[in-house]
Amino acid sequence: MIGAGKMKQYTNVLDKPLSKGRQEVSLSGFAYLFSELVQYNQTQVDNIGELERRLEDAGYAVGVRVLELLCHREKGNRRETRLLGILSFVHSTVWKVLFGKVADSLEKGTEHEDEYMISEKELLVNRFISVPKDMGSFNCGAFVAGIVRGVLDNAGFPAVVTAHFVPVDGQQRPRTTILIKFAEEWLLITNRYYEEKQG
């Protein structure tokens, strides 16, 4: 039953000072929590595509909040307007804050103009996860893809973001690549901007 609101004695959460972001919890604590998230979602879906979508949606919400938090704390509320700017923000700042290190690499796709890839040898969320063969190409990195999509979407760069396993020679576990495909409208805007600059 929806409870009646009682008189609020606590201060508004927005009045509390913002922490510096140095607090830490154990990796295993996070791993247990993430595994429960995946297990719960497995009970709610019938197929892998839906499972990936649900993990992505969960990550999206995290990304939205991470963007707000980091923009305020790390960048002094300055808004990124350039593509490379926001990509390097995701690749360096977001990754550093969330996972403790910058992402392994940021590449531009060779086949399509609007594709970029962030690669990581082993995603933090996948550290203790092994995917059974009958789940095919399912990647729990869909959660991280959701985070990236949340950040990009709310920064004004709509994109479709997915996570893929890429096998690497000489390495037992495949590398994970987060593929970012920017929406067409963004490319049109960028192209028009450069045309106008030249014209």
Added chain:
Amino acid sequence: MAPAVPRSGDAIFANVERVNAELFTLTYGAIVRQLLTDLEEVEEVNKQLDQMGYNIGIRLIDEFLAKSNVTRCVDFRETAEVIAKVGFKMFLGVTASVTNWDTAGTCCSLILEDNPLVDFVELPDTCQGLYYCNILSGVVRGALEMVSMKTEVTWVRDMLRGDDAFELQVKLLKQVPEEYPYKDDE
């Protein structure tokens, strides 16, 4: 007075790999949000969070025992101290304090001043019956059950509901004696 444990909570926490607490907080928030959207009733969400915590607790106890090298606790008082000082520190990075012992020594309260799960969280008016941190009660219950103690864990005070601290009441219901599959000859 803390019992003499071979490794203190701080020492273990310094040795385990750590992640940013904000990732942890935001992921937990995403879980609670998903549950609220799916289940819609706060009571159901409370139960589901407790169940998830239980699943975590039964696995977490193994890691706890392996990493902390604690010796067998003599009584429930020692157990509660170990949970508060070593257990919470090892996984959440914060220590709890133990108070409100009853005369029989079977019921106590763990007080958490600092809780990484609830950073940035405010409960809206539609969710006033929600125990946001209910996963913690499940974790404690699950972990203790795996070491032969049946307990009942409930929230007494909750900062998100306007109290000044988080108070978790742990009540020992039954101590289930361990059964060995074969006779112990030593």
